[in-house]
Amino acid sequence: MEILGLWLAGFFTLSLFSFLYKDNPFYGLAEHVFAGLSAGYEVGLVYHSVILQQLVDPISQHWVNATAGDHPGFHIMKIGFLLFAGALGVLMFTRFFPKASWISRYPLAFVMGNTAGIYLMSELHGRLIPQIAGTFVNLLNPLNLIIFFGVLTTLIYFYFSKEHTGLLGGTARVGIWFIMIAFGAHFGYTVMGRISLLIGQVQFILIDWLKLIKPG
């Protein structure tokens, strides 16, 4: 089984790499198998971590507690909530029937509204405010000076209400310079990790699979 696994891994690795030359039947097969496995992977993951862990198990747990007479009202209420959530989930299945598919907008609207509500506060609270406070720096230090001007000019670059001309245009232009330096640095920095991963895959082919090189 281990040998079979190794050869399958090797075969599919090469098939995916072959895409670099051009699209070909091997890549087509690998791509479809990969997508299928990953959809199946989601099924296992969601079944265990969502349907069982978040719905079935809590319901049965609350049921046990309720029948044991430990605050039955509370546990029955919890079961009610969970069943309601499950029912909202089931409403998504109306999408299978074109005539009734508009009903799925209810759970969808719930999720979207929820997301919007979370982000409205969490973006301002968790990201905006701390980042502003982080920019209150002592300017008598070259590093802080860079941060100060970098943040201000980047912000000005994103100002939409005025055409970028005159002083505003000049500052926005400095902003785009800052942005380009940062992006270049990030690009160059990421190259290392990407190459390492390629080295890892080549080592897998040459050392683990084909045993062409002995390590050490």
Next chain:
Amino acid sequence: MRLARPVGLLLLLILLLIPELLAANGASSVETGWFRTYRINAVIVAAVFSAAVLYYTQRARRGDKLFVRKIAGLDEVEDAVGRATEMGRPVLFIPGIDEIDKIDTLAGLSILGRVALITARYETPLYVPVRYPMVLAAAQEVVQQSYITEGRADSYNQDMVCYVAGEQFAYTATVNGYMMRERPAANIMMGAFYAESLLLAETGNAAGSIQIAGTAQPEQLPFFIAACDYTLMGEELFAASAYLSHEPLMLGGLKGQDFMKVLIIAAILVGTFMVTTHLGGDWMRSLFEVR
């Protein structure tokens, strides 16, 4: 007018909260009341921001002209779809690869709504591969509505939007295969992207497609900039839907953002001055403490 009630309710709620919060502030370190008073700073920021957005939306409703500068890239969306029509090739739209509970995805979906209007008008084939089932449901709804709005309900086909694979790189492998086989004339990628950004963008470039990308993930922007024709950076992604809609009402949010930006710049100038001169810098920082 339809907005007035929910908006009023929201404002009322926030306004009612403020005195309550102020009164309780500083009472003790352990919260015993109904509110997390230590979050007063976030509530105030949210209230000011909401008020600014509503003010500008109201002005737009009254018919005031709100100026918004050109956003490079967005003007190209229509041209790109037009080019696809001439070439008889499809348009590929990727609403990011994150779940629907990521705000970037919602921004991507609303841009999809505008793009689908254009493809419906020109009868250009549209293909939207998605990575999460919930995004699938929402994207199908969005595209279908756009086709109905343009009076082309019969050209809409449910499989224009399809679920591809749950795993990040399995998704990428499939979409890359599609790009090389079908050679879409335009790839529009709007939403949350991660390590796969460059895999998608380079393949699209090799396939000869016009590429317009937008993401708020700062780490992925350098790769989109290197491989795409136009890139929307950060905030521009969220501005895109409003900008593309040509609806003055939608611009209210954008103006509200700019209003906040002016306040933020002012706060940074004041805060930095106070820290540098040691005149109440710590106090200023404490105002922005979050828990």
Next chain:
Amino acid sequence: MKTKLPIAIAFLSGLAMVAVFILNPEKVGDMEGELLQWTTVIGGFTLLLGVVSIVRVNWRPVVRRETGWLNNAALILSVAVMAIPSVLPVSWSPLFGTDGGSIYDWFFINLSAPMMATMFAMLAFYVASAAFRAFRARNAEATLLLVTATIVMLWRVPVGEGLFVAINPRLPNLINTYVMGGVNVAVQRGIIIGAALGAAATSLRIMLGIERTYMGKT
């Protein structure tokens, strides 16, 4: 019913999250966790839509024997071998379920994992070709991009680091402090501040029903 009610639901469920943010959990309980759990559960059910979508899209070519139908058949088969054993109870056989030693785990370790690693590794090639094509000194902006990228790439490998140390022993440290810790941090911060505002504005538009492409109004 079809449009107004969803908008009301979106507004109320959004408002609930805003309220939870301000309310003291000691008093109201973990409402946040409760609502998030609902979202997770809805998402769990929705997976069936995804599976039906992927199977339907691939089923058609198989039935009609379109070119490449074998690939589509392989995809459907792959879904089945991974999904079916994973939902059967472990008590029937250790091959079921998702634990170590299961069929699910075997396919993940031997097929999915190496394929993920391969796709990830392909980035190395794409990084090279993107750098070659895009890093041309067309104007001031592009030049800054290409010069910093090159310097940082050199700094990250022993040869380049040695070169920098030969010029000035403090040079590698200066790059880390001022480029990575200075310019990079500043720009990320500027982008994050803007993006946070944009995200909050989008949230507001959705909650208020100004943005509702997804529920029947563009």
Next chain:
Amino acid sequence: MGFWQRVSQLDRRWIYLAVALAVIFPLLVPMKMKLGITPEARQLYEAIEALPDSSVVMLTFDYYPSTVAETRPMSIAALHQMFRKNLKVITMTTIPLGGPSIADRTMREMAELYHKTYGVDYVNLGFKANYTAVLLGMGSSIESIYPSDQYGTPLAKLPLMQTVKNYDQISFIFIVADNGIVDNWISIVNAQFSKPMGAGVTAVMAPKFYSYVQAKQMTGLLGGMKGAAEYEMLVNKPAMALIGMDSQSMAHLLIIGFVIAGNVAYFMTRKKKESNG
């Protein structure tokens, strides 16, 4: 078409081929380029060297199979040092899929090499969901979080676990991770239980964590394949990462070469266009 124009429009597949060769060639013919050791790596090495004989250390496998190229060599090099120094090793993972298999395979291979006995010299706890609860809970009792080990054996039956009840009996925590879990190790375990710890992380993550070392919240740091190679040199067991470093240098130089060639071609062809037009 002139030479420079041809260079300027080089088919991307030549670039791919060159990258592949730049990576493969040094693997076949090692060049053994010199490698400096960063103070952060040395600090980590020395912290573990300074532990008394038979101390208990924890080694985590917090990484997915897709980043093993950078992370697994770190685990192996660390195990060389730990087993050679006769330290007792407890391992665990916060990664549900792949994590347990990698931990199991790596531990078995290394234990065989140093003739170590399972349960006495090392224990593999495996994976438990909800990492915040896991990291916090092990502070009071490891057994409450992990009633049994990766293989289903109750902890009560493992000799090593008779002396180790919680973080108090663990001298050092060595985290190897490819994700943000390192933040939680620091904010929960270092901050609340003041355990000394060091980490090996991927290259992309590394710059963020330098600040933790400077703030003394972390004793030492390994960044990416280069960090792994440094550690292999420190424990004097050259292996995969060190072999890979030649390829790494070659690939970087190659990409830089392409960028330069691209720019020369760009200016040559532009000049030509200008003089023609």
